[in-house]
Amino acid sequence: MRDALKLTVDESGAGVRIDKFLSDTLDGFTRSGISKLIADGNVTVNGTEISKNYKCRMNDNILVIVPDAVPLEVQAQNIPLDIVYEDDDLLVVNKPKGMVVHPAAGNYSKTLVNALLYHCRDSLSGINGVIRPGIVHRIDKDTSGLLIVAKNDAAHLSLAEQIKQHSFHRAYQAVCHGNIKEDSGTVHQPIGRNPKDRKKMAVTDKNSKDAVTHYEVLKRYGDFTHIKCILETGRTHQIRVHMAYIGHPLAGDSVYGPKKVIESLNGQCLHAGEIGFIHPRTGEYLEFRSGLPDYFTAFLNKLDKRNR
Numbered sequence: 001m002r003d004a005l006k007l008t009v010d011e012s013g014a015g016v017r018i019d020k021f022l023s024d025t026l027d028g029f030t031r032s033g034i035s036k037l038i039a040d041g042n043v044t045v046n047g048t049e050i051s052k053n054y055k056c057r058m059n060d061n062i063l064v065i066v067p068d069a070v071p072l073e074v075q076a077q078n079i080p081l082d083i084v085y086e087d088d089d090l091l092v093v094n095k096p097k098g099m100v101v102h103p104a105a106g107n108y109s110k111t112l113v114n115a116l117l118y119h120c121r122d123s124l125s126g127i128n129g130v131i132r133p134g135i136v137h138r139i140d141k142d143t144s145g146l147l148i149v150a151k152n153d154a155a156h157l158s159l160a161e162q163i164k165q166h167s168f169h170r171a172y173q174a175v176c177h178g179n180i181k182e183d184s185g186t187v188h189q190p191i192g193r194n195p196k197d198r199k200k201m202a203v204t205d206k207n208s209k210d211a212v213t214h215y216e217v218l219k220r221y222g223d224f225t226h227i228k229c230i231l232e233t234g235r236t237h238q239i240r241v242h243m244a245y246i247g248h249p250l251a252g253d254s255v256y257g258p259k260k261v262i263e264s265l266n267g268q269c270l271h272a273g274e275i276g277f278i279h280p281r282t283g284e285y286l287e288f289r290s291g292l293p294d295y296f297t298a299f300l301n302k303l304d305k306r307n308r
Contacts, residue, residue: 011058014056074103075117079110082095084288090280093116097143098267099111143271144296146274158278174268174270174271200255254267
């Protein structure tokens with residue numbers, strides 16, 4: 001049976017294009033996904049179908065019909081998974097560095113989704129379509145750590161709402177360039193596509209979303225600093241962009257870091273070490289932790305020895 005989502009436009013949404021309003025409001029949906037729903041007649045305003053150019057009005061009643069999931073064409077693959085927790089509604093996976101989360105151009109196999117399809121069979125939410133079943137939030141290919149996966153649409157919607165309301169706990173550890181003088185701080189800057197390079201994100205006021213990253217220093221190594229970051233929002237590349245913005249890009253980051261990359265890290269030194277949320281069925285708060293992986297501890301040991 002198809003899910004139906006009902007929303008009422010408030011003052012903040014008045015005058016906003018409906019595709020943008022819905023993609024901003026429903027964290028489980030992309031703007032292109034919303035546009036397709038509108039084109040297929042699955043979005044109505046006050047009982048009438050509209051175009052994606054429609055501008056919302058105060059007190060508009062919006063109905064979004066989420067179609068049943070299309071049978072997947074992505075191949076299930078028997079790839080070992082480090083599963084930290086699992087029940088009938090969700091699972092928490094410890095993703096290794098170097099694994100892509102979902103298929104995309106150039107990566108249609110050996111992704112986390114390929115592994116999930118083998119492990120979960122037909123038990124994955126269909127809200128994010130045929131390419132991203134079960135994926136509520138993502139971490140970059142070269143970021144290691146904890147990721148939550150929804151097994152049904154009800155769990156997916158509940159978890160996505162928690163992310164939207166900032167009640168979804170996510171804490172990362174990272175090593176960044178430079179010596180951060182203050183013991184803690186907050187970066188509150190909007191993030192959007194880099195106007196000069198659409199493949200990158202940037203702190204920008206143009207077509208951006210609010211983004212907040214809290215950080216605290218764990219240990220200083222002279223020209224590097226080991227930090228913990230807590231996300232209040234979850235924008236694409238958020239920690240990488242925010243830390244680079246304040247002059248402390250992540251070690252190993254070839255996109256936002258210095259031109260001379262620490263190649264031995266094989267990507268940014270960033271680990272999603274903590275995740276906490278309210279279980280969508282039981283209402284119980286669950287929190288999980290993942291220890292630092294070998295690549296991360298090896299780099300810390302190298303810095304420690306150098307500074308003795």
